[in-house]
Amino acid sequence: MSVATRRKTIGSELAEIIARLDRQILSAEARAADAQAGLARLKAEREALGTALRTVQDPRPPLGTPSTGPWPELGRADAVARVLEEEEGRELSPQDISVALGRAGRQGDRPALVSAALNYLAKRGRAHSPRHGLWRAGPADLHGPGPTPAINDLTADDHQRGETTQDDDQQAEERFRQAHLPNRSQFFPENPSG
Numbered sequence: 001m002s003v004a005t006r007r008k009t010i011g012s013e014l015a016e017i018i019a020r021l022d023r024q025i026l027s028a029e030a031r032a033a034d035a036q037a038g039l040a041r042l043k044a045e046r047e048a049l050g051t052a053l054r055t056v057q058d059p060r061p062p063l064g065t066p067s068t069g070p071w072p073e074l075g076r077a078d079a080v081a082r083v084l085e086e087e088e089g090r091e092l093s094p095q096d097i098s099v100a101l102g103r104a105g106r107q108g109d110r111p112a113l114v115s116a117a118l119n120y121l122a123k124r125g126r127a128h129s130p131r132h133g134l135w136r137a138g139p140a141d142l143h144g145p146g147p148t149p150a151i152n153d154l155t156a157d158d159h160q161r162g163e164t165t166q167d168d169d170q171q172a173e174e175r176f177r178q179a180h181l182p183n184r185s186q187f188f189p190e191n192p193s194g
Contacts, residue, residue, distance in 0.1 A: 071104040080117040081126050084137035091134035
């Protein structure tokens with residue numbers, strides 16, 4: 001057999017082997033795609049069953065499930081208050097609340113901004129922190145021990161409407177200074193002797 005004939009025979013055999021390998025690869029890829037689809041179905045079913053189990057164990061709606069009203073149209077403090085109210089009894093971190101707001105369709109409510117809203121709500125008696133970094137709805141005295149937010153002397157109707165005036169805020173600030181800051185006259189007498 002000549003070298004040219006031998007090369008031609010080897011070339012044909014290699015082309016046949018490559019074609020067979022290509023068919024096997026296509027078959028294996030199809031089986032892998034079927035397996036991936038089956039795996040995705042199993043994972044989705046597992047997730048659905050896990051959610052059903054959590055619902056049976058804790059019948060409250062999942063964190064961040066919108067109740068009524070357009071979440072994106074609410075002010076940040078009102079949206080944060082709504083999450084706390086829907087999760088009554090649960091202590092939530094600003095991160096938990098931020099995630100819940102995102103699930104409800106609100107974008108941009110970062111944990112730092114949620115913390116600011118929580119402090120605002122605490123000053124108005126609509127939220128409190130029973131433990132460091134965790135928050136609940138309502139004033140502290142409704143839920144047992146915990147730091148009581150400093151609330152200025154507004155009437156109950158003013159608190160419900162969330163109304164404050166500049167005078168109210170100034171009075172609250174003055175009461176804070178009197179209670180927590182040293183008296184200036186101790187350090188700077190008005191009539192220095194000398």
